[in-house]
Amino acid sequence: MNKRILVTGAAGQLGKTIEELFFKNNLNLDFVFVTKAELDITNYNEVKNYFNNNNFDYCINCAAYTNVEQAERTPKIAFNINAYSVKYLAKLCRENNIILIHISTDYVFDGEKDKPYTTTDATNPINEYGKSKLLGEKYIMDILKKYFIIRTSWLYSKKYGNNFYKTVLKKAEIATELSITTEQTGCPTDTVSLSNYIINTILKSTPSFGIYHFCGKKPMTWYDFTKQILLDNNLSNKINLVKVNNYCTFARRPKFSVLENTK
Template structure:
């Protein structure tokens, strides 16, 4: 039985990513009885099985929030091995270490485990069918967790972005809008852009409320839009609408197939 006076200890992997940095900004210094340890790839490589297990045995954690992932969808299509090494094999080692040390794993997954053909929002119980290598690697990571562990939360999210950190659609549009007269953005995909701040708060809620109904969950900001709609929203809220022209550009081709509609149903 955990001493109530002892802080809840939380390991956050992938600390240099947009979600890891957001969690750090919001909660690294807190009076919530939570003690965070943030580790980047340089200090904690999830693809190194022995190093992971040693680290977990030497440092006791109540929770591990896994923000470490290979997220370059285009490169994953060209060199799948890299994506699978991090998103699948690395997650397997992490799950084994968590299992052995009785650590609850909160793992961040993606809407790209679905094919995008469903007309209604995807529920956590819908059967995944990824159409690109990135989605396949993330799905295999989910499957490893389910095979190895009982005490886990797999949180699938959609079109994740941070206004402050990382390379993402939000920050790219802002950067381009200040330099270019026209922006060509597709309106052929539907999803729910999700702010890392809101996902961070959701994750914290799982920990603070000591939830034990483990399994797969969906979290997004719930507002359904296309990339074009999202770009328009970004320009409006940053008062850049009159500085650049937004054009629906559906000739933009990508190497990796993308789900046409990857809207997630967030309430089960």
């Protein structure tokens, strides 16, 4: 019997990519994809009723509030989606014997290291987004025994959602010059790679639960990433790329948030 998997937040870039891979690869898995309009994870009773009327082996939680700047201005919204709703989801997964796969972030770290972060490194988020995601992680670990927390970084899709990759290409259509920061270093991660990693995690016969790190293999600054995007799309000669060292944002960002892809 095929494993039955619920994907929440299915309208986002990761959810859409998982859905595309499912239909493309004819996987021996039964996926159910729900958007916020179809299942609002911040509504406990709605999720409870949904779980009572449907049987699942796994829940992949792709629902998240990822606007780092706005999270700093309206932290209540970020905590409601990234932490408190995750707490309720974890409780319902426990009650229904569902394995939770939760997507987290490199922003749970402060960026003060000069070596890649491991899963055992101390967390210390420096913005409200990171704090809300870390609290969500803690709820899961307190409530569940069967879970995967997968931290990733600088997630982007070439096809879906709003992300840095697509923003660069949009700006390149109308601008002749782009000023990009060199202050932050991370690992851009494409949704296809992460989706395959999640699917392979489910397909393993003897899963080892806990926290995992998965991100792109090559650390780079936002400037480096922009340079690569322009190169891949044959736009390098059309855009003058300018390095900026003091790019100001409302929310603080970790200067170095490279993750080590070990466990």
